[in-house]
Amino acid sequence: MIPKQKKTVYNTRQALLYLLPSLLLFIVFTFYPLIRSIKLSLFNTNLMGQETVFVGLHRYAEMFASPQFFHSLLVTFLFTLYTVIPGILIALFLAYIVNCQLRYISVFRTIFAFPLSIAVAGASMIFMMLFNPGAGVFTYLLQLLHLSPVFWLSDPGWALPSIAMIAIWRSVGFNTLVLLSGLQSIPEQIYESARIDGSVSWRQFKDITLPLLSPTLFFVFIVSVINALQTFGEINILTQGGPMNETNVIVYSIYREAFFNTNFSYASAEAIVLFVIILLLTVFEFYFLEKRVFYR
Secondary structure: OOOHHHHHHHHHHHHHHHHHHHHHHHHHHHHHHHHHHHHHOOEEEOOOOOEEEEOOOHHHHHHHOOHHHHHHHHHHHHHHHHHHHHHHHHHHHHHHHHOOOOOOHHHHHHHHHHHHHOOHHHHHHHHHHHOOOOOOHHHHHHHHOOOOOOOOOOOOOOHHHHHHHHHHHHHHHHHHHHHHHHHHOOOHHHHHHHHHOOOOHHHHHHHHHHHHHHHHHHHHHHHHHHHHHOOOHHHHHHOOOOOOOOOOOHHHHHHHHHHOOOOHHHHHHHHHHHHHHHHHHHHHHHHHHHHHOOOO
16 A cells, blocks of 8 residues: 555645646746846846846836826826726626527627738738728718717827727636636526516526636636737737827837836836736735625
C-alpha cells in the first residue's frame, strides 16, 4: 500500500505535469511581459526600447500630471459604460428568445452567433461602409425618417458611441451563446412547478430565471468589462483616437506612445496602471457583486 504522503507528492507532481504547458504559456506571454513592462517603466529607453537611465517613478509622476492621461481614462470608462450593460441586455434578450423550443429556432441561433466569427478588422470595415456619411446604410435610414445626416466617425459627439455600437455587435454572439448555455442548464421541472402554482411568465423570469442565471451573468459581466477596458482594434482602424481625442482610449494611448512617439517607458507605465485598474475592478466586482450571485 502506498503511504499517504508519497501518494500526495505523486498526485502533486502529476498535476503539475498536466499544468506545465499552460504554465509555460502564462510565463512566456503574461508573466514575462508584465515584469518587463514594470522594468521598462522605471528606466528611460532608447529608440530600440532598451533601458538607458534609471528614473524610478518619474514616468508615473509625469503621467498623473498629464491631463491627456486622465482624458484617456475618462474615454475608456465611458466606452465601458456604453458597451457592457447594453451588450449584456441585448444578449440576454436574444438568448431568451432562442431558448424557446420553436421550429427552425436553430437557424436564428446560428444567425445571432454569427458576429462571433467575424474578426475585428472585418467588422470594422463592414461598419465603415455602414457609417459612410454619403452612401452608408445608416445615412439612408436617416433620410427615410427625414432626419439630418450624422457624421458617425468624424463627429466628436458621435464617434465614441459609434465605436461602441461595433463593440456591442461583436460581443453579442459570445454573450448570447454563454447566456443560452446558462438558460439551458436550468431544470425545466422548476418552471413546471411554477406554472402549476399559477406563476406567470414575468414572475418566472424574475424569480427563477434571473437568480439561477446569475452565475452566468456574473461571468459575462466580468469578461465584458475586461474586454471593454482593453479595446483597441476598432479604434485603430476607424478613428485612430480622433476626432479631437474623443476615442483615444487608454490602450490606444499606450500604442501611440510606444510605436509613434517611441516613448516605451511612458507607455509601459500606462500599461501597468491599466493592469492595476483592471485588477482592482475585478476584485471589487468579486467582492461586492458575487454576494448577489445565487449558486445552486
